[in-house]
Amino acid sequence: MTSIQARKVLLAVSGMSPQIITETLYALIKDKNWLPDAIWLITTRIGKENAMQHLLEGPRHFNQLMDDLQITQPIRFTEDQIILIEDAQGHELSDLRTPQDNEAAADTICAAIQQLTADDDTELHVSLAGGRKTMGFYAGYALSLFGRSQDCLSHVLVSEHYESHPDFFYPTPHSRLIKTRDGRSIDSRDARVWLAEIPFVRLRNRLPETLLKGTHSFSETVRLARQATENIRLTLYPKSQHYQVNDQTGALNALHMSLLLWVVTRALQQQPPIEPVVESEQRPADELLALAEHYWLSLPSRTEDTLKRDGITQRWLEQNISRLNHALADTLGIELAERCKLASRVIDGRRAYTLPDDIELSIDQQNPPQP
Numbered sequence: 001m002t003s004i005q006a007r008k009v010l011l012a013v014s015g016m017s018p019q020i021i022t023e024t025l026y027a028l029i030k031d032k033n034w035l036p037d038a039i040w041l042i043t044t045r046i047g048k049e050n051a052m053q054h055l056l057e058g059p060r061h062f063n064q065l066m067d068d069l070q071i072t073q074p075i076r077f078t079e080d081q082i083i084l085i086e087d088a089q090g091h092e093l094s095d096l097r098t099p100q101d102n103e104a105a106a107d108t109i110c111a112a113i114q115q116l117t118a119d120d121d122t123e124l125h126v127s128l129a130g131g132r133k134t135m136g137f138y139a140g141y142a143l144s145l146f147g148r149s150q151d152c153l154s155h156v157l158v159s160e161h162y163e164s165h166p167d168f169f170y171p172t173p174h175s176r177l178i179k180t181r182d183g184r185s186i187d188s189r190d191a192r193v194w195l196a197e198i199p200f201v202r203l204r205n206r207l208p209e210t211l212l213k214g215t216h217s218f219s220e221t222v223r224l225a226r227q228a229t230e231n232i233r234l235t236l237y238p239k240s241q242h243y244q245v246n247d248q249t250g251a252l253n254a255l256h257m258s259l260l261l262w263v264v265t266r267a268l269q270q271q272p273p274i275e276p277v278v279e280s281e282q283r284p285a286d287e288l289l290a291l292a293e294h295y296w297l298s299l300p301s302r303t304e305d306t307l308k309r310d311g312i313t314q315r316w317l318e319q320n321i322s323r324l325n326h327a328l329a330d331t332l333g334i335e336l337a338e339r340c341k342l343a344s345r346v347i348d349g350r351r352a353y354t355l356p357d358d359i360e361l362s363i364d365q366q367n368p369p370q371p
């Protein structure tokens with residue numbers, strides 16, 4: 001998918017009806033006064049042929065729409081912006097008929113929306129009016145996963161007799177007669193087109209940063225998002241310096257693993273949360289260092305010397321808890337990490353740090369299970 005500098009982007013999915021591009025664009029301009037800088041279309045091989053034949057070649061209904069609405073601002077829509085759905089072997093699909101075909105469509109739509117929402121300065125409008133029902137579902141679901149506050153989802157509605165008519169593309173300002181299936185003549189000028197905006201739940205903040213920056217399959221994206229709403233189970237595997245939150249595994253350096261072990265051990269033993277220094281007092285680091293030694297975690301010599309000399313100071317503890325929480329968020333995503341990060345509490349007038357109460361905690365001396 002070639003990057004195009006654009007602030008407003010319209011993305012549509014289509015099968016055999018390229019009309020949804022012109023119908024949606026007409027409604028956006030007329031009803032919302034919203035004009036995209038670029039248009040992307042996701043479709044099959046036959047869908048691309050239809051789009052090229054009716055929109056960009058031959059009758060060029062896309063250019064005619066611009067002329068009829070007196071739009072002078074250029075809208076980038078070329079053959080290069082038609083994304084073809086391919087199977088696992090890279091073959092272009094002419095239609096979606098098998099579960100594998102639908103999976104390929106889901107991955108293509110998910111990847112496109114992920115990329116089009118990567119730039120915070122863009123505004124994406126997704127139309128799910130075209131293509132098979134599964135394509136529209138995937139487009140809506142993908143926008144729910146990656147969509148931001150400025151992004152919109154819609155479906156275009158067309159008045160009776162004009163909907164799905166192969167010769168109708170938008171309400172023309174002048175008379176243009178087309179034939180119905182029963183041979184009657186109807187005028188494109190009399191058609192009505194409405195844009196139905198569809199509200200959707202935005203789950204973007206629940207996704208890991210790595211998921212937002214890379215390309216993952218649709219099913220993997222959904223799996224990671226679903227984890228954010230499940231009950232939290234945190235298991236530490238100090239032998240390999242890994243941890244597992246539900247079925248998602250991440251790695252920590254020796255210091256962060258030791259710090260998390262300290263908190264989890266205290267929670268499992270029903271001891272008070274960890275605390276930094278209070279005023280001029282020094283909190284010894286013996287407990288933390290003993291845990292690191294017990295689990296064969298090799299701390300940096302400079303860190304070990306600092307802890308032995310200064311103990312657990314407030315500044316040191318806050319800095320390293322912040323770094324630990326950021327490491328969790330990079331792997332788990334903001335929302336899931338928020339549910340299992342170390343947070344401060346005031347207990348008996350003293351600031352302490354602990355995990356949320358609703359987490360199921362455990363420490364496993366074995367290696368984490370393979371995914």
